[in-house]
Amino acid sequence: xxxxxxMSDDFDRWYTDVIRKAEMADWSGVRGMMVVRPYGxxxxxxxxxxxxxxxxxxxHENWAFPLLxxxxxxxxxxxxxxxxxxxxxxxxxxxxxxxELEEPLAVRPTSETIVGHLIRRYIQSHRDLPKLxxxxxxxxxxxxxxxxxxxxxxxxxxxxxxxHASAQEARDExxxxxxxxxxxAEDWLAVPVFGGKKSPAETFAGAVYTxxxxxxxxxxxxxxxxxxxxxxxxxARAYDISFSNKDNERELCYSTSWGISTRLVGALVxxxxxxxxxxxxxxxxxxxxxIVPIHRDPESRAKVEAFIGxxxxxxxxxxxxxxxxxxxxxxxxxxxxxxxxxxPLRLNVGARDADAGTVEMVDRLSRxxxxxxxxxxxxxxxxxxxxxxxxxxxxxxxxxxxxxFELATLDEVVAHFKERGGFVWxxxxxxxxxEERIKAEAGGVTIRTIDPDARPSGKCxxxxxxxxxxxxxxxxx
RNA sequence: CGGGCGGUAGCUUAGCUCGGUAAAGCGCCUGGUUUGGGACCAGGAGACCGCGAGUUCAAAUCUCGCCCGCCCGACCA
Numbered sequence: 001x002x003x004x005x006x007m008s009d010d011f012d013r014w015y016t017d018v019i020r021k022a023e024m025a026d027w028s029g030v031r032g033m034m035v036v037r038p039y040g041x042x043x044x045x046x047x048x049x050x051x052x053x054x055x056x057x058x059x060h061e062n063w064a065f066p067l068l069x070x071x072x073x074x075x076x077x078x079x080x081x082x083x084x085x086x087x088x089x090x091x092x093x094x095x096x097x098x099x100e101l102e103e104p105l106a107v108r109p110t111s112e113t114i115v116g117h118l119i120r121r122y123i124q125s126h127r128d129l130p131k132l133x134x135x136x137x138x139x140x141x142x143x144x145x146x147x148x149x150x151x152x153x154x155x156x157x158x159x160x161x162x163x164h165a166s167a168q169e170a171r172d173e174x175x176x177x178x179x180x181x182x183x184x185a186e187d188w189l190a191v192p193v194f195g196g197k198k199s200p201a202e203t204f205a206g207a208v209y210t211x212x213x214x215x216x217x218x219x220x221x222x223x224x225x226x227x228x229x230x231x232x233x234x235x236a237r238a239y240d241i242s243f244s245n246k247d248n249e250r251e252l253c254y255s256t257s258w259g260i261s262t263r264l265v266g267a268l269v270x271x272x273x274x275x276x277x278x279x280x281x282x283x284x285x286x287x288x289x290x291i292v293p294i295h296r297d298p299e300s301r302a303k304v305e306a307f308i309g310x311x312x313x314x315x316x317x318x319x320x321x322x323x324x325x326x327x328x329x330x331x332x333x334x335x336x337x338x339x340x341x342x343x344p345l346r347l348n349v350g351a352r353d354a355d356a357g358t359v360e361m362v363d364r365l366s367r368x369x370x371x372x373x374x375x376x377x378x379x380x381x382x383x384x385x386x387x388x389x390x391x392x393x394x395x396x397x398x399x400x401x402x403x404x405f406e407l408a409t410l411d412e413v414v415a416h417f418k419e420r421g422g423f424v425w426x427x428x429x430x431x432x433x434x435e436e437r438i439k440a441e442a443g444g445v446t447i448r449t450i451d452p453d454a455r456p457s458g459k460c461x462x463x464x465x466x467x468x469x470x471x472x473x474x475x476x477x
Numbered sequence: 478c479g480g481g482c483g484g485u486a487g488c489u490u491a492g493c494u495c496g497g498u499a500a501a502g503c504g505c506c507u508g509g510u511u512u513g514g515g516a517c518c519a520g521g522a523g524a525c526c527g528c529g530a531g532u533u534c535a536a537a538u539c540u541c542g543c544c545c546g547c548c549c550g551a552c553c554a
Binding site for chain 1 (some may be wrong): 527544
């Protein structure tokens, strides 16, 4: 349990160490593919439950579509296959004799193509629209370089695919989902995000436009935390998804797709952790409160046990996810253990607490010890967890504020990213050549998102023409 | 996928140059003493030395191929 690399020494090693020592995930021995352990998966489950509730509320339905996509289907949308082609894995043989298949089958890297192909059966009339589908699944992308949770060859996600009778309705859907994603990032994961459109170079292959959310990790590197795409009629045209409108004319659907993935679990680690390990937001935490019993002899143990029994009953009644650590270890070892795992609140409970009718409460952020009355503990801890969630978000917000800048020239940008990370807002002409030059000269810095609100002032930092957009630059995972 | 480095017990590593009975710390098991910030003593289990070939009387050690991981690039939820 000891010896997690210090975050300040080597962020990348710290990240891997924490995930492995906190028992969240491991590499599997199959290149680039991970095994997600219960503690990590439980965090993903908290995200899936929250998001699934949101989309059900607005009429989306879960489906299951095939894992394998025939080659002919995959290649129908030209831009899409051009974008995803390099990272597709293929099944070319099957059966006892490993016979060559007549047509190679792609392992889905994303399912626009197979969903588009299949959904047309279920859409005939405007009365069948909108068709709001989602699936929870895993996809495979043949990544060359992998990183636990952030980039693995297989990852778990939800992919929503929706089909609409009008462009406006589809655009509204894209915005609605981006709002849900913002809520997941900010209200659940306590990670503040900048949201807006992607530049053309960063737009999803086959989309008209892509909306994104970008968070900032504690090493100053940005992370894309969710995307929502508007396809116009691009996929409907390629897959012939049409309907009869009210005037009995054939019309192509307008479609969208959107996804968040297990990457978000990595985001929570990198956005909140410290040298002692994880700090898990209460709403995501598999264990919100851990109770560490302290006792010397059988008598004190019996007393503490009875006292904790009462506490546990109250916590359960209050709906707090909790655990009592009865392992035969010393208290100090348990403190370090649960801090590494990022449990928001800890209660140290010994005989003298039992006598006094109090518990010693320690939160993972301040680590201050506070004696609180045992009576009404359920209510108190519920409030504390809520406050913790807020404090964690505020802390992340302050960090982002301190690491967000406004610059006016390419030289300044280049100099900035030599020294540090964070977000840098700049005016941009909208030209792809300017975007490419920023990337080349500032060492891999990319346009993360376009400011949806502010009108740009000044000139493009590259070409000097009047700027069309105000954009956030950052290095990104 | 290119360049560099590595893989020995659950984890971190020594041993490899110069071939000769596989080691340590942590973790794990048992017993005891302990327990309000990472305990101590004693005993014990645990290793196809990444996999496969080759050289040799003999390979963790030398050679070749493959697999997996790390770092740097190009690609990405």
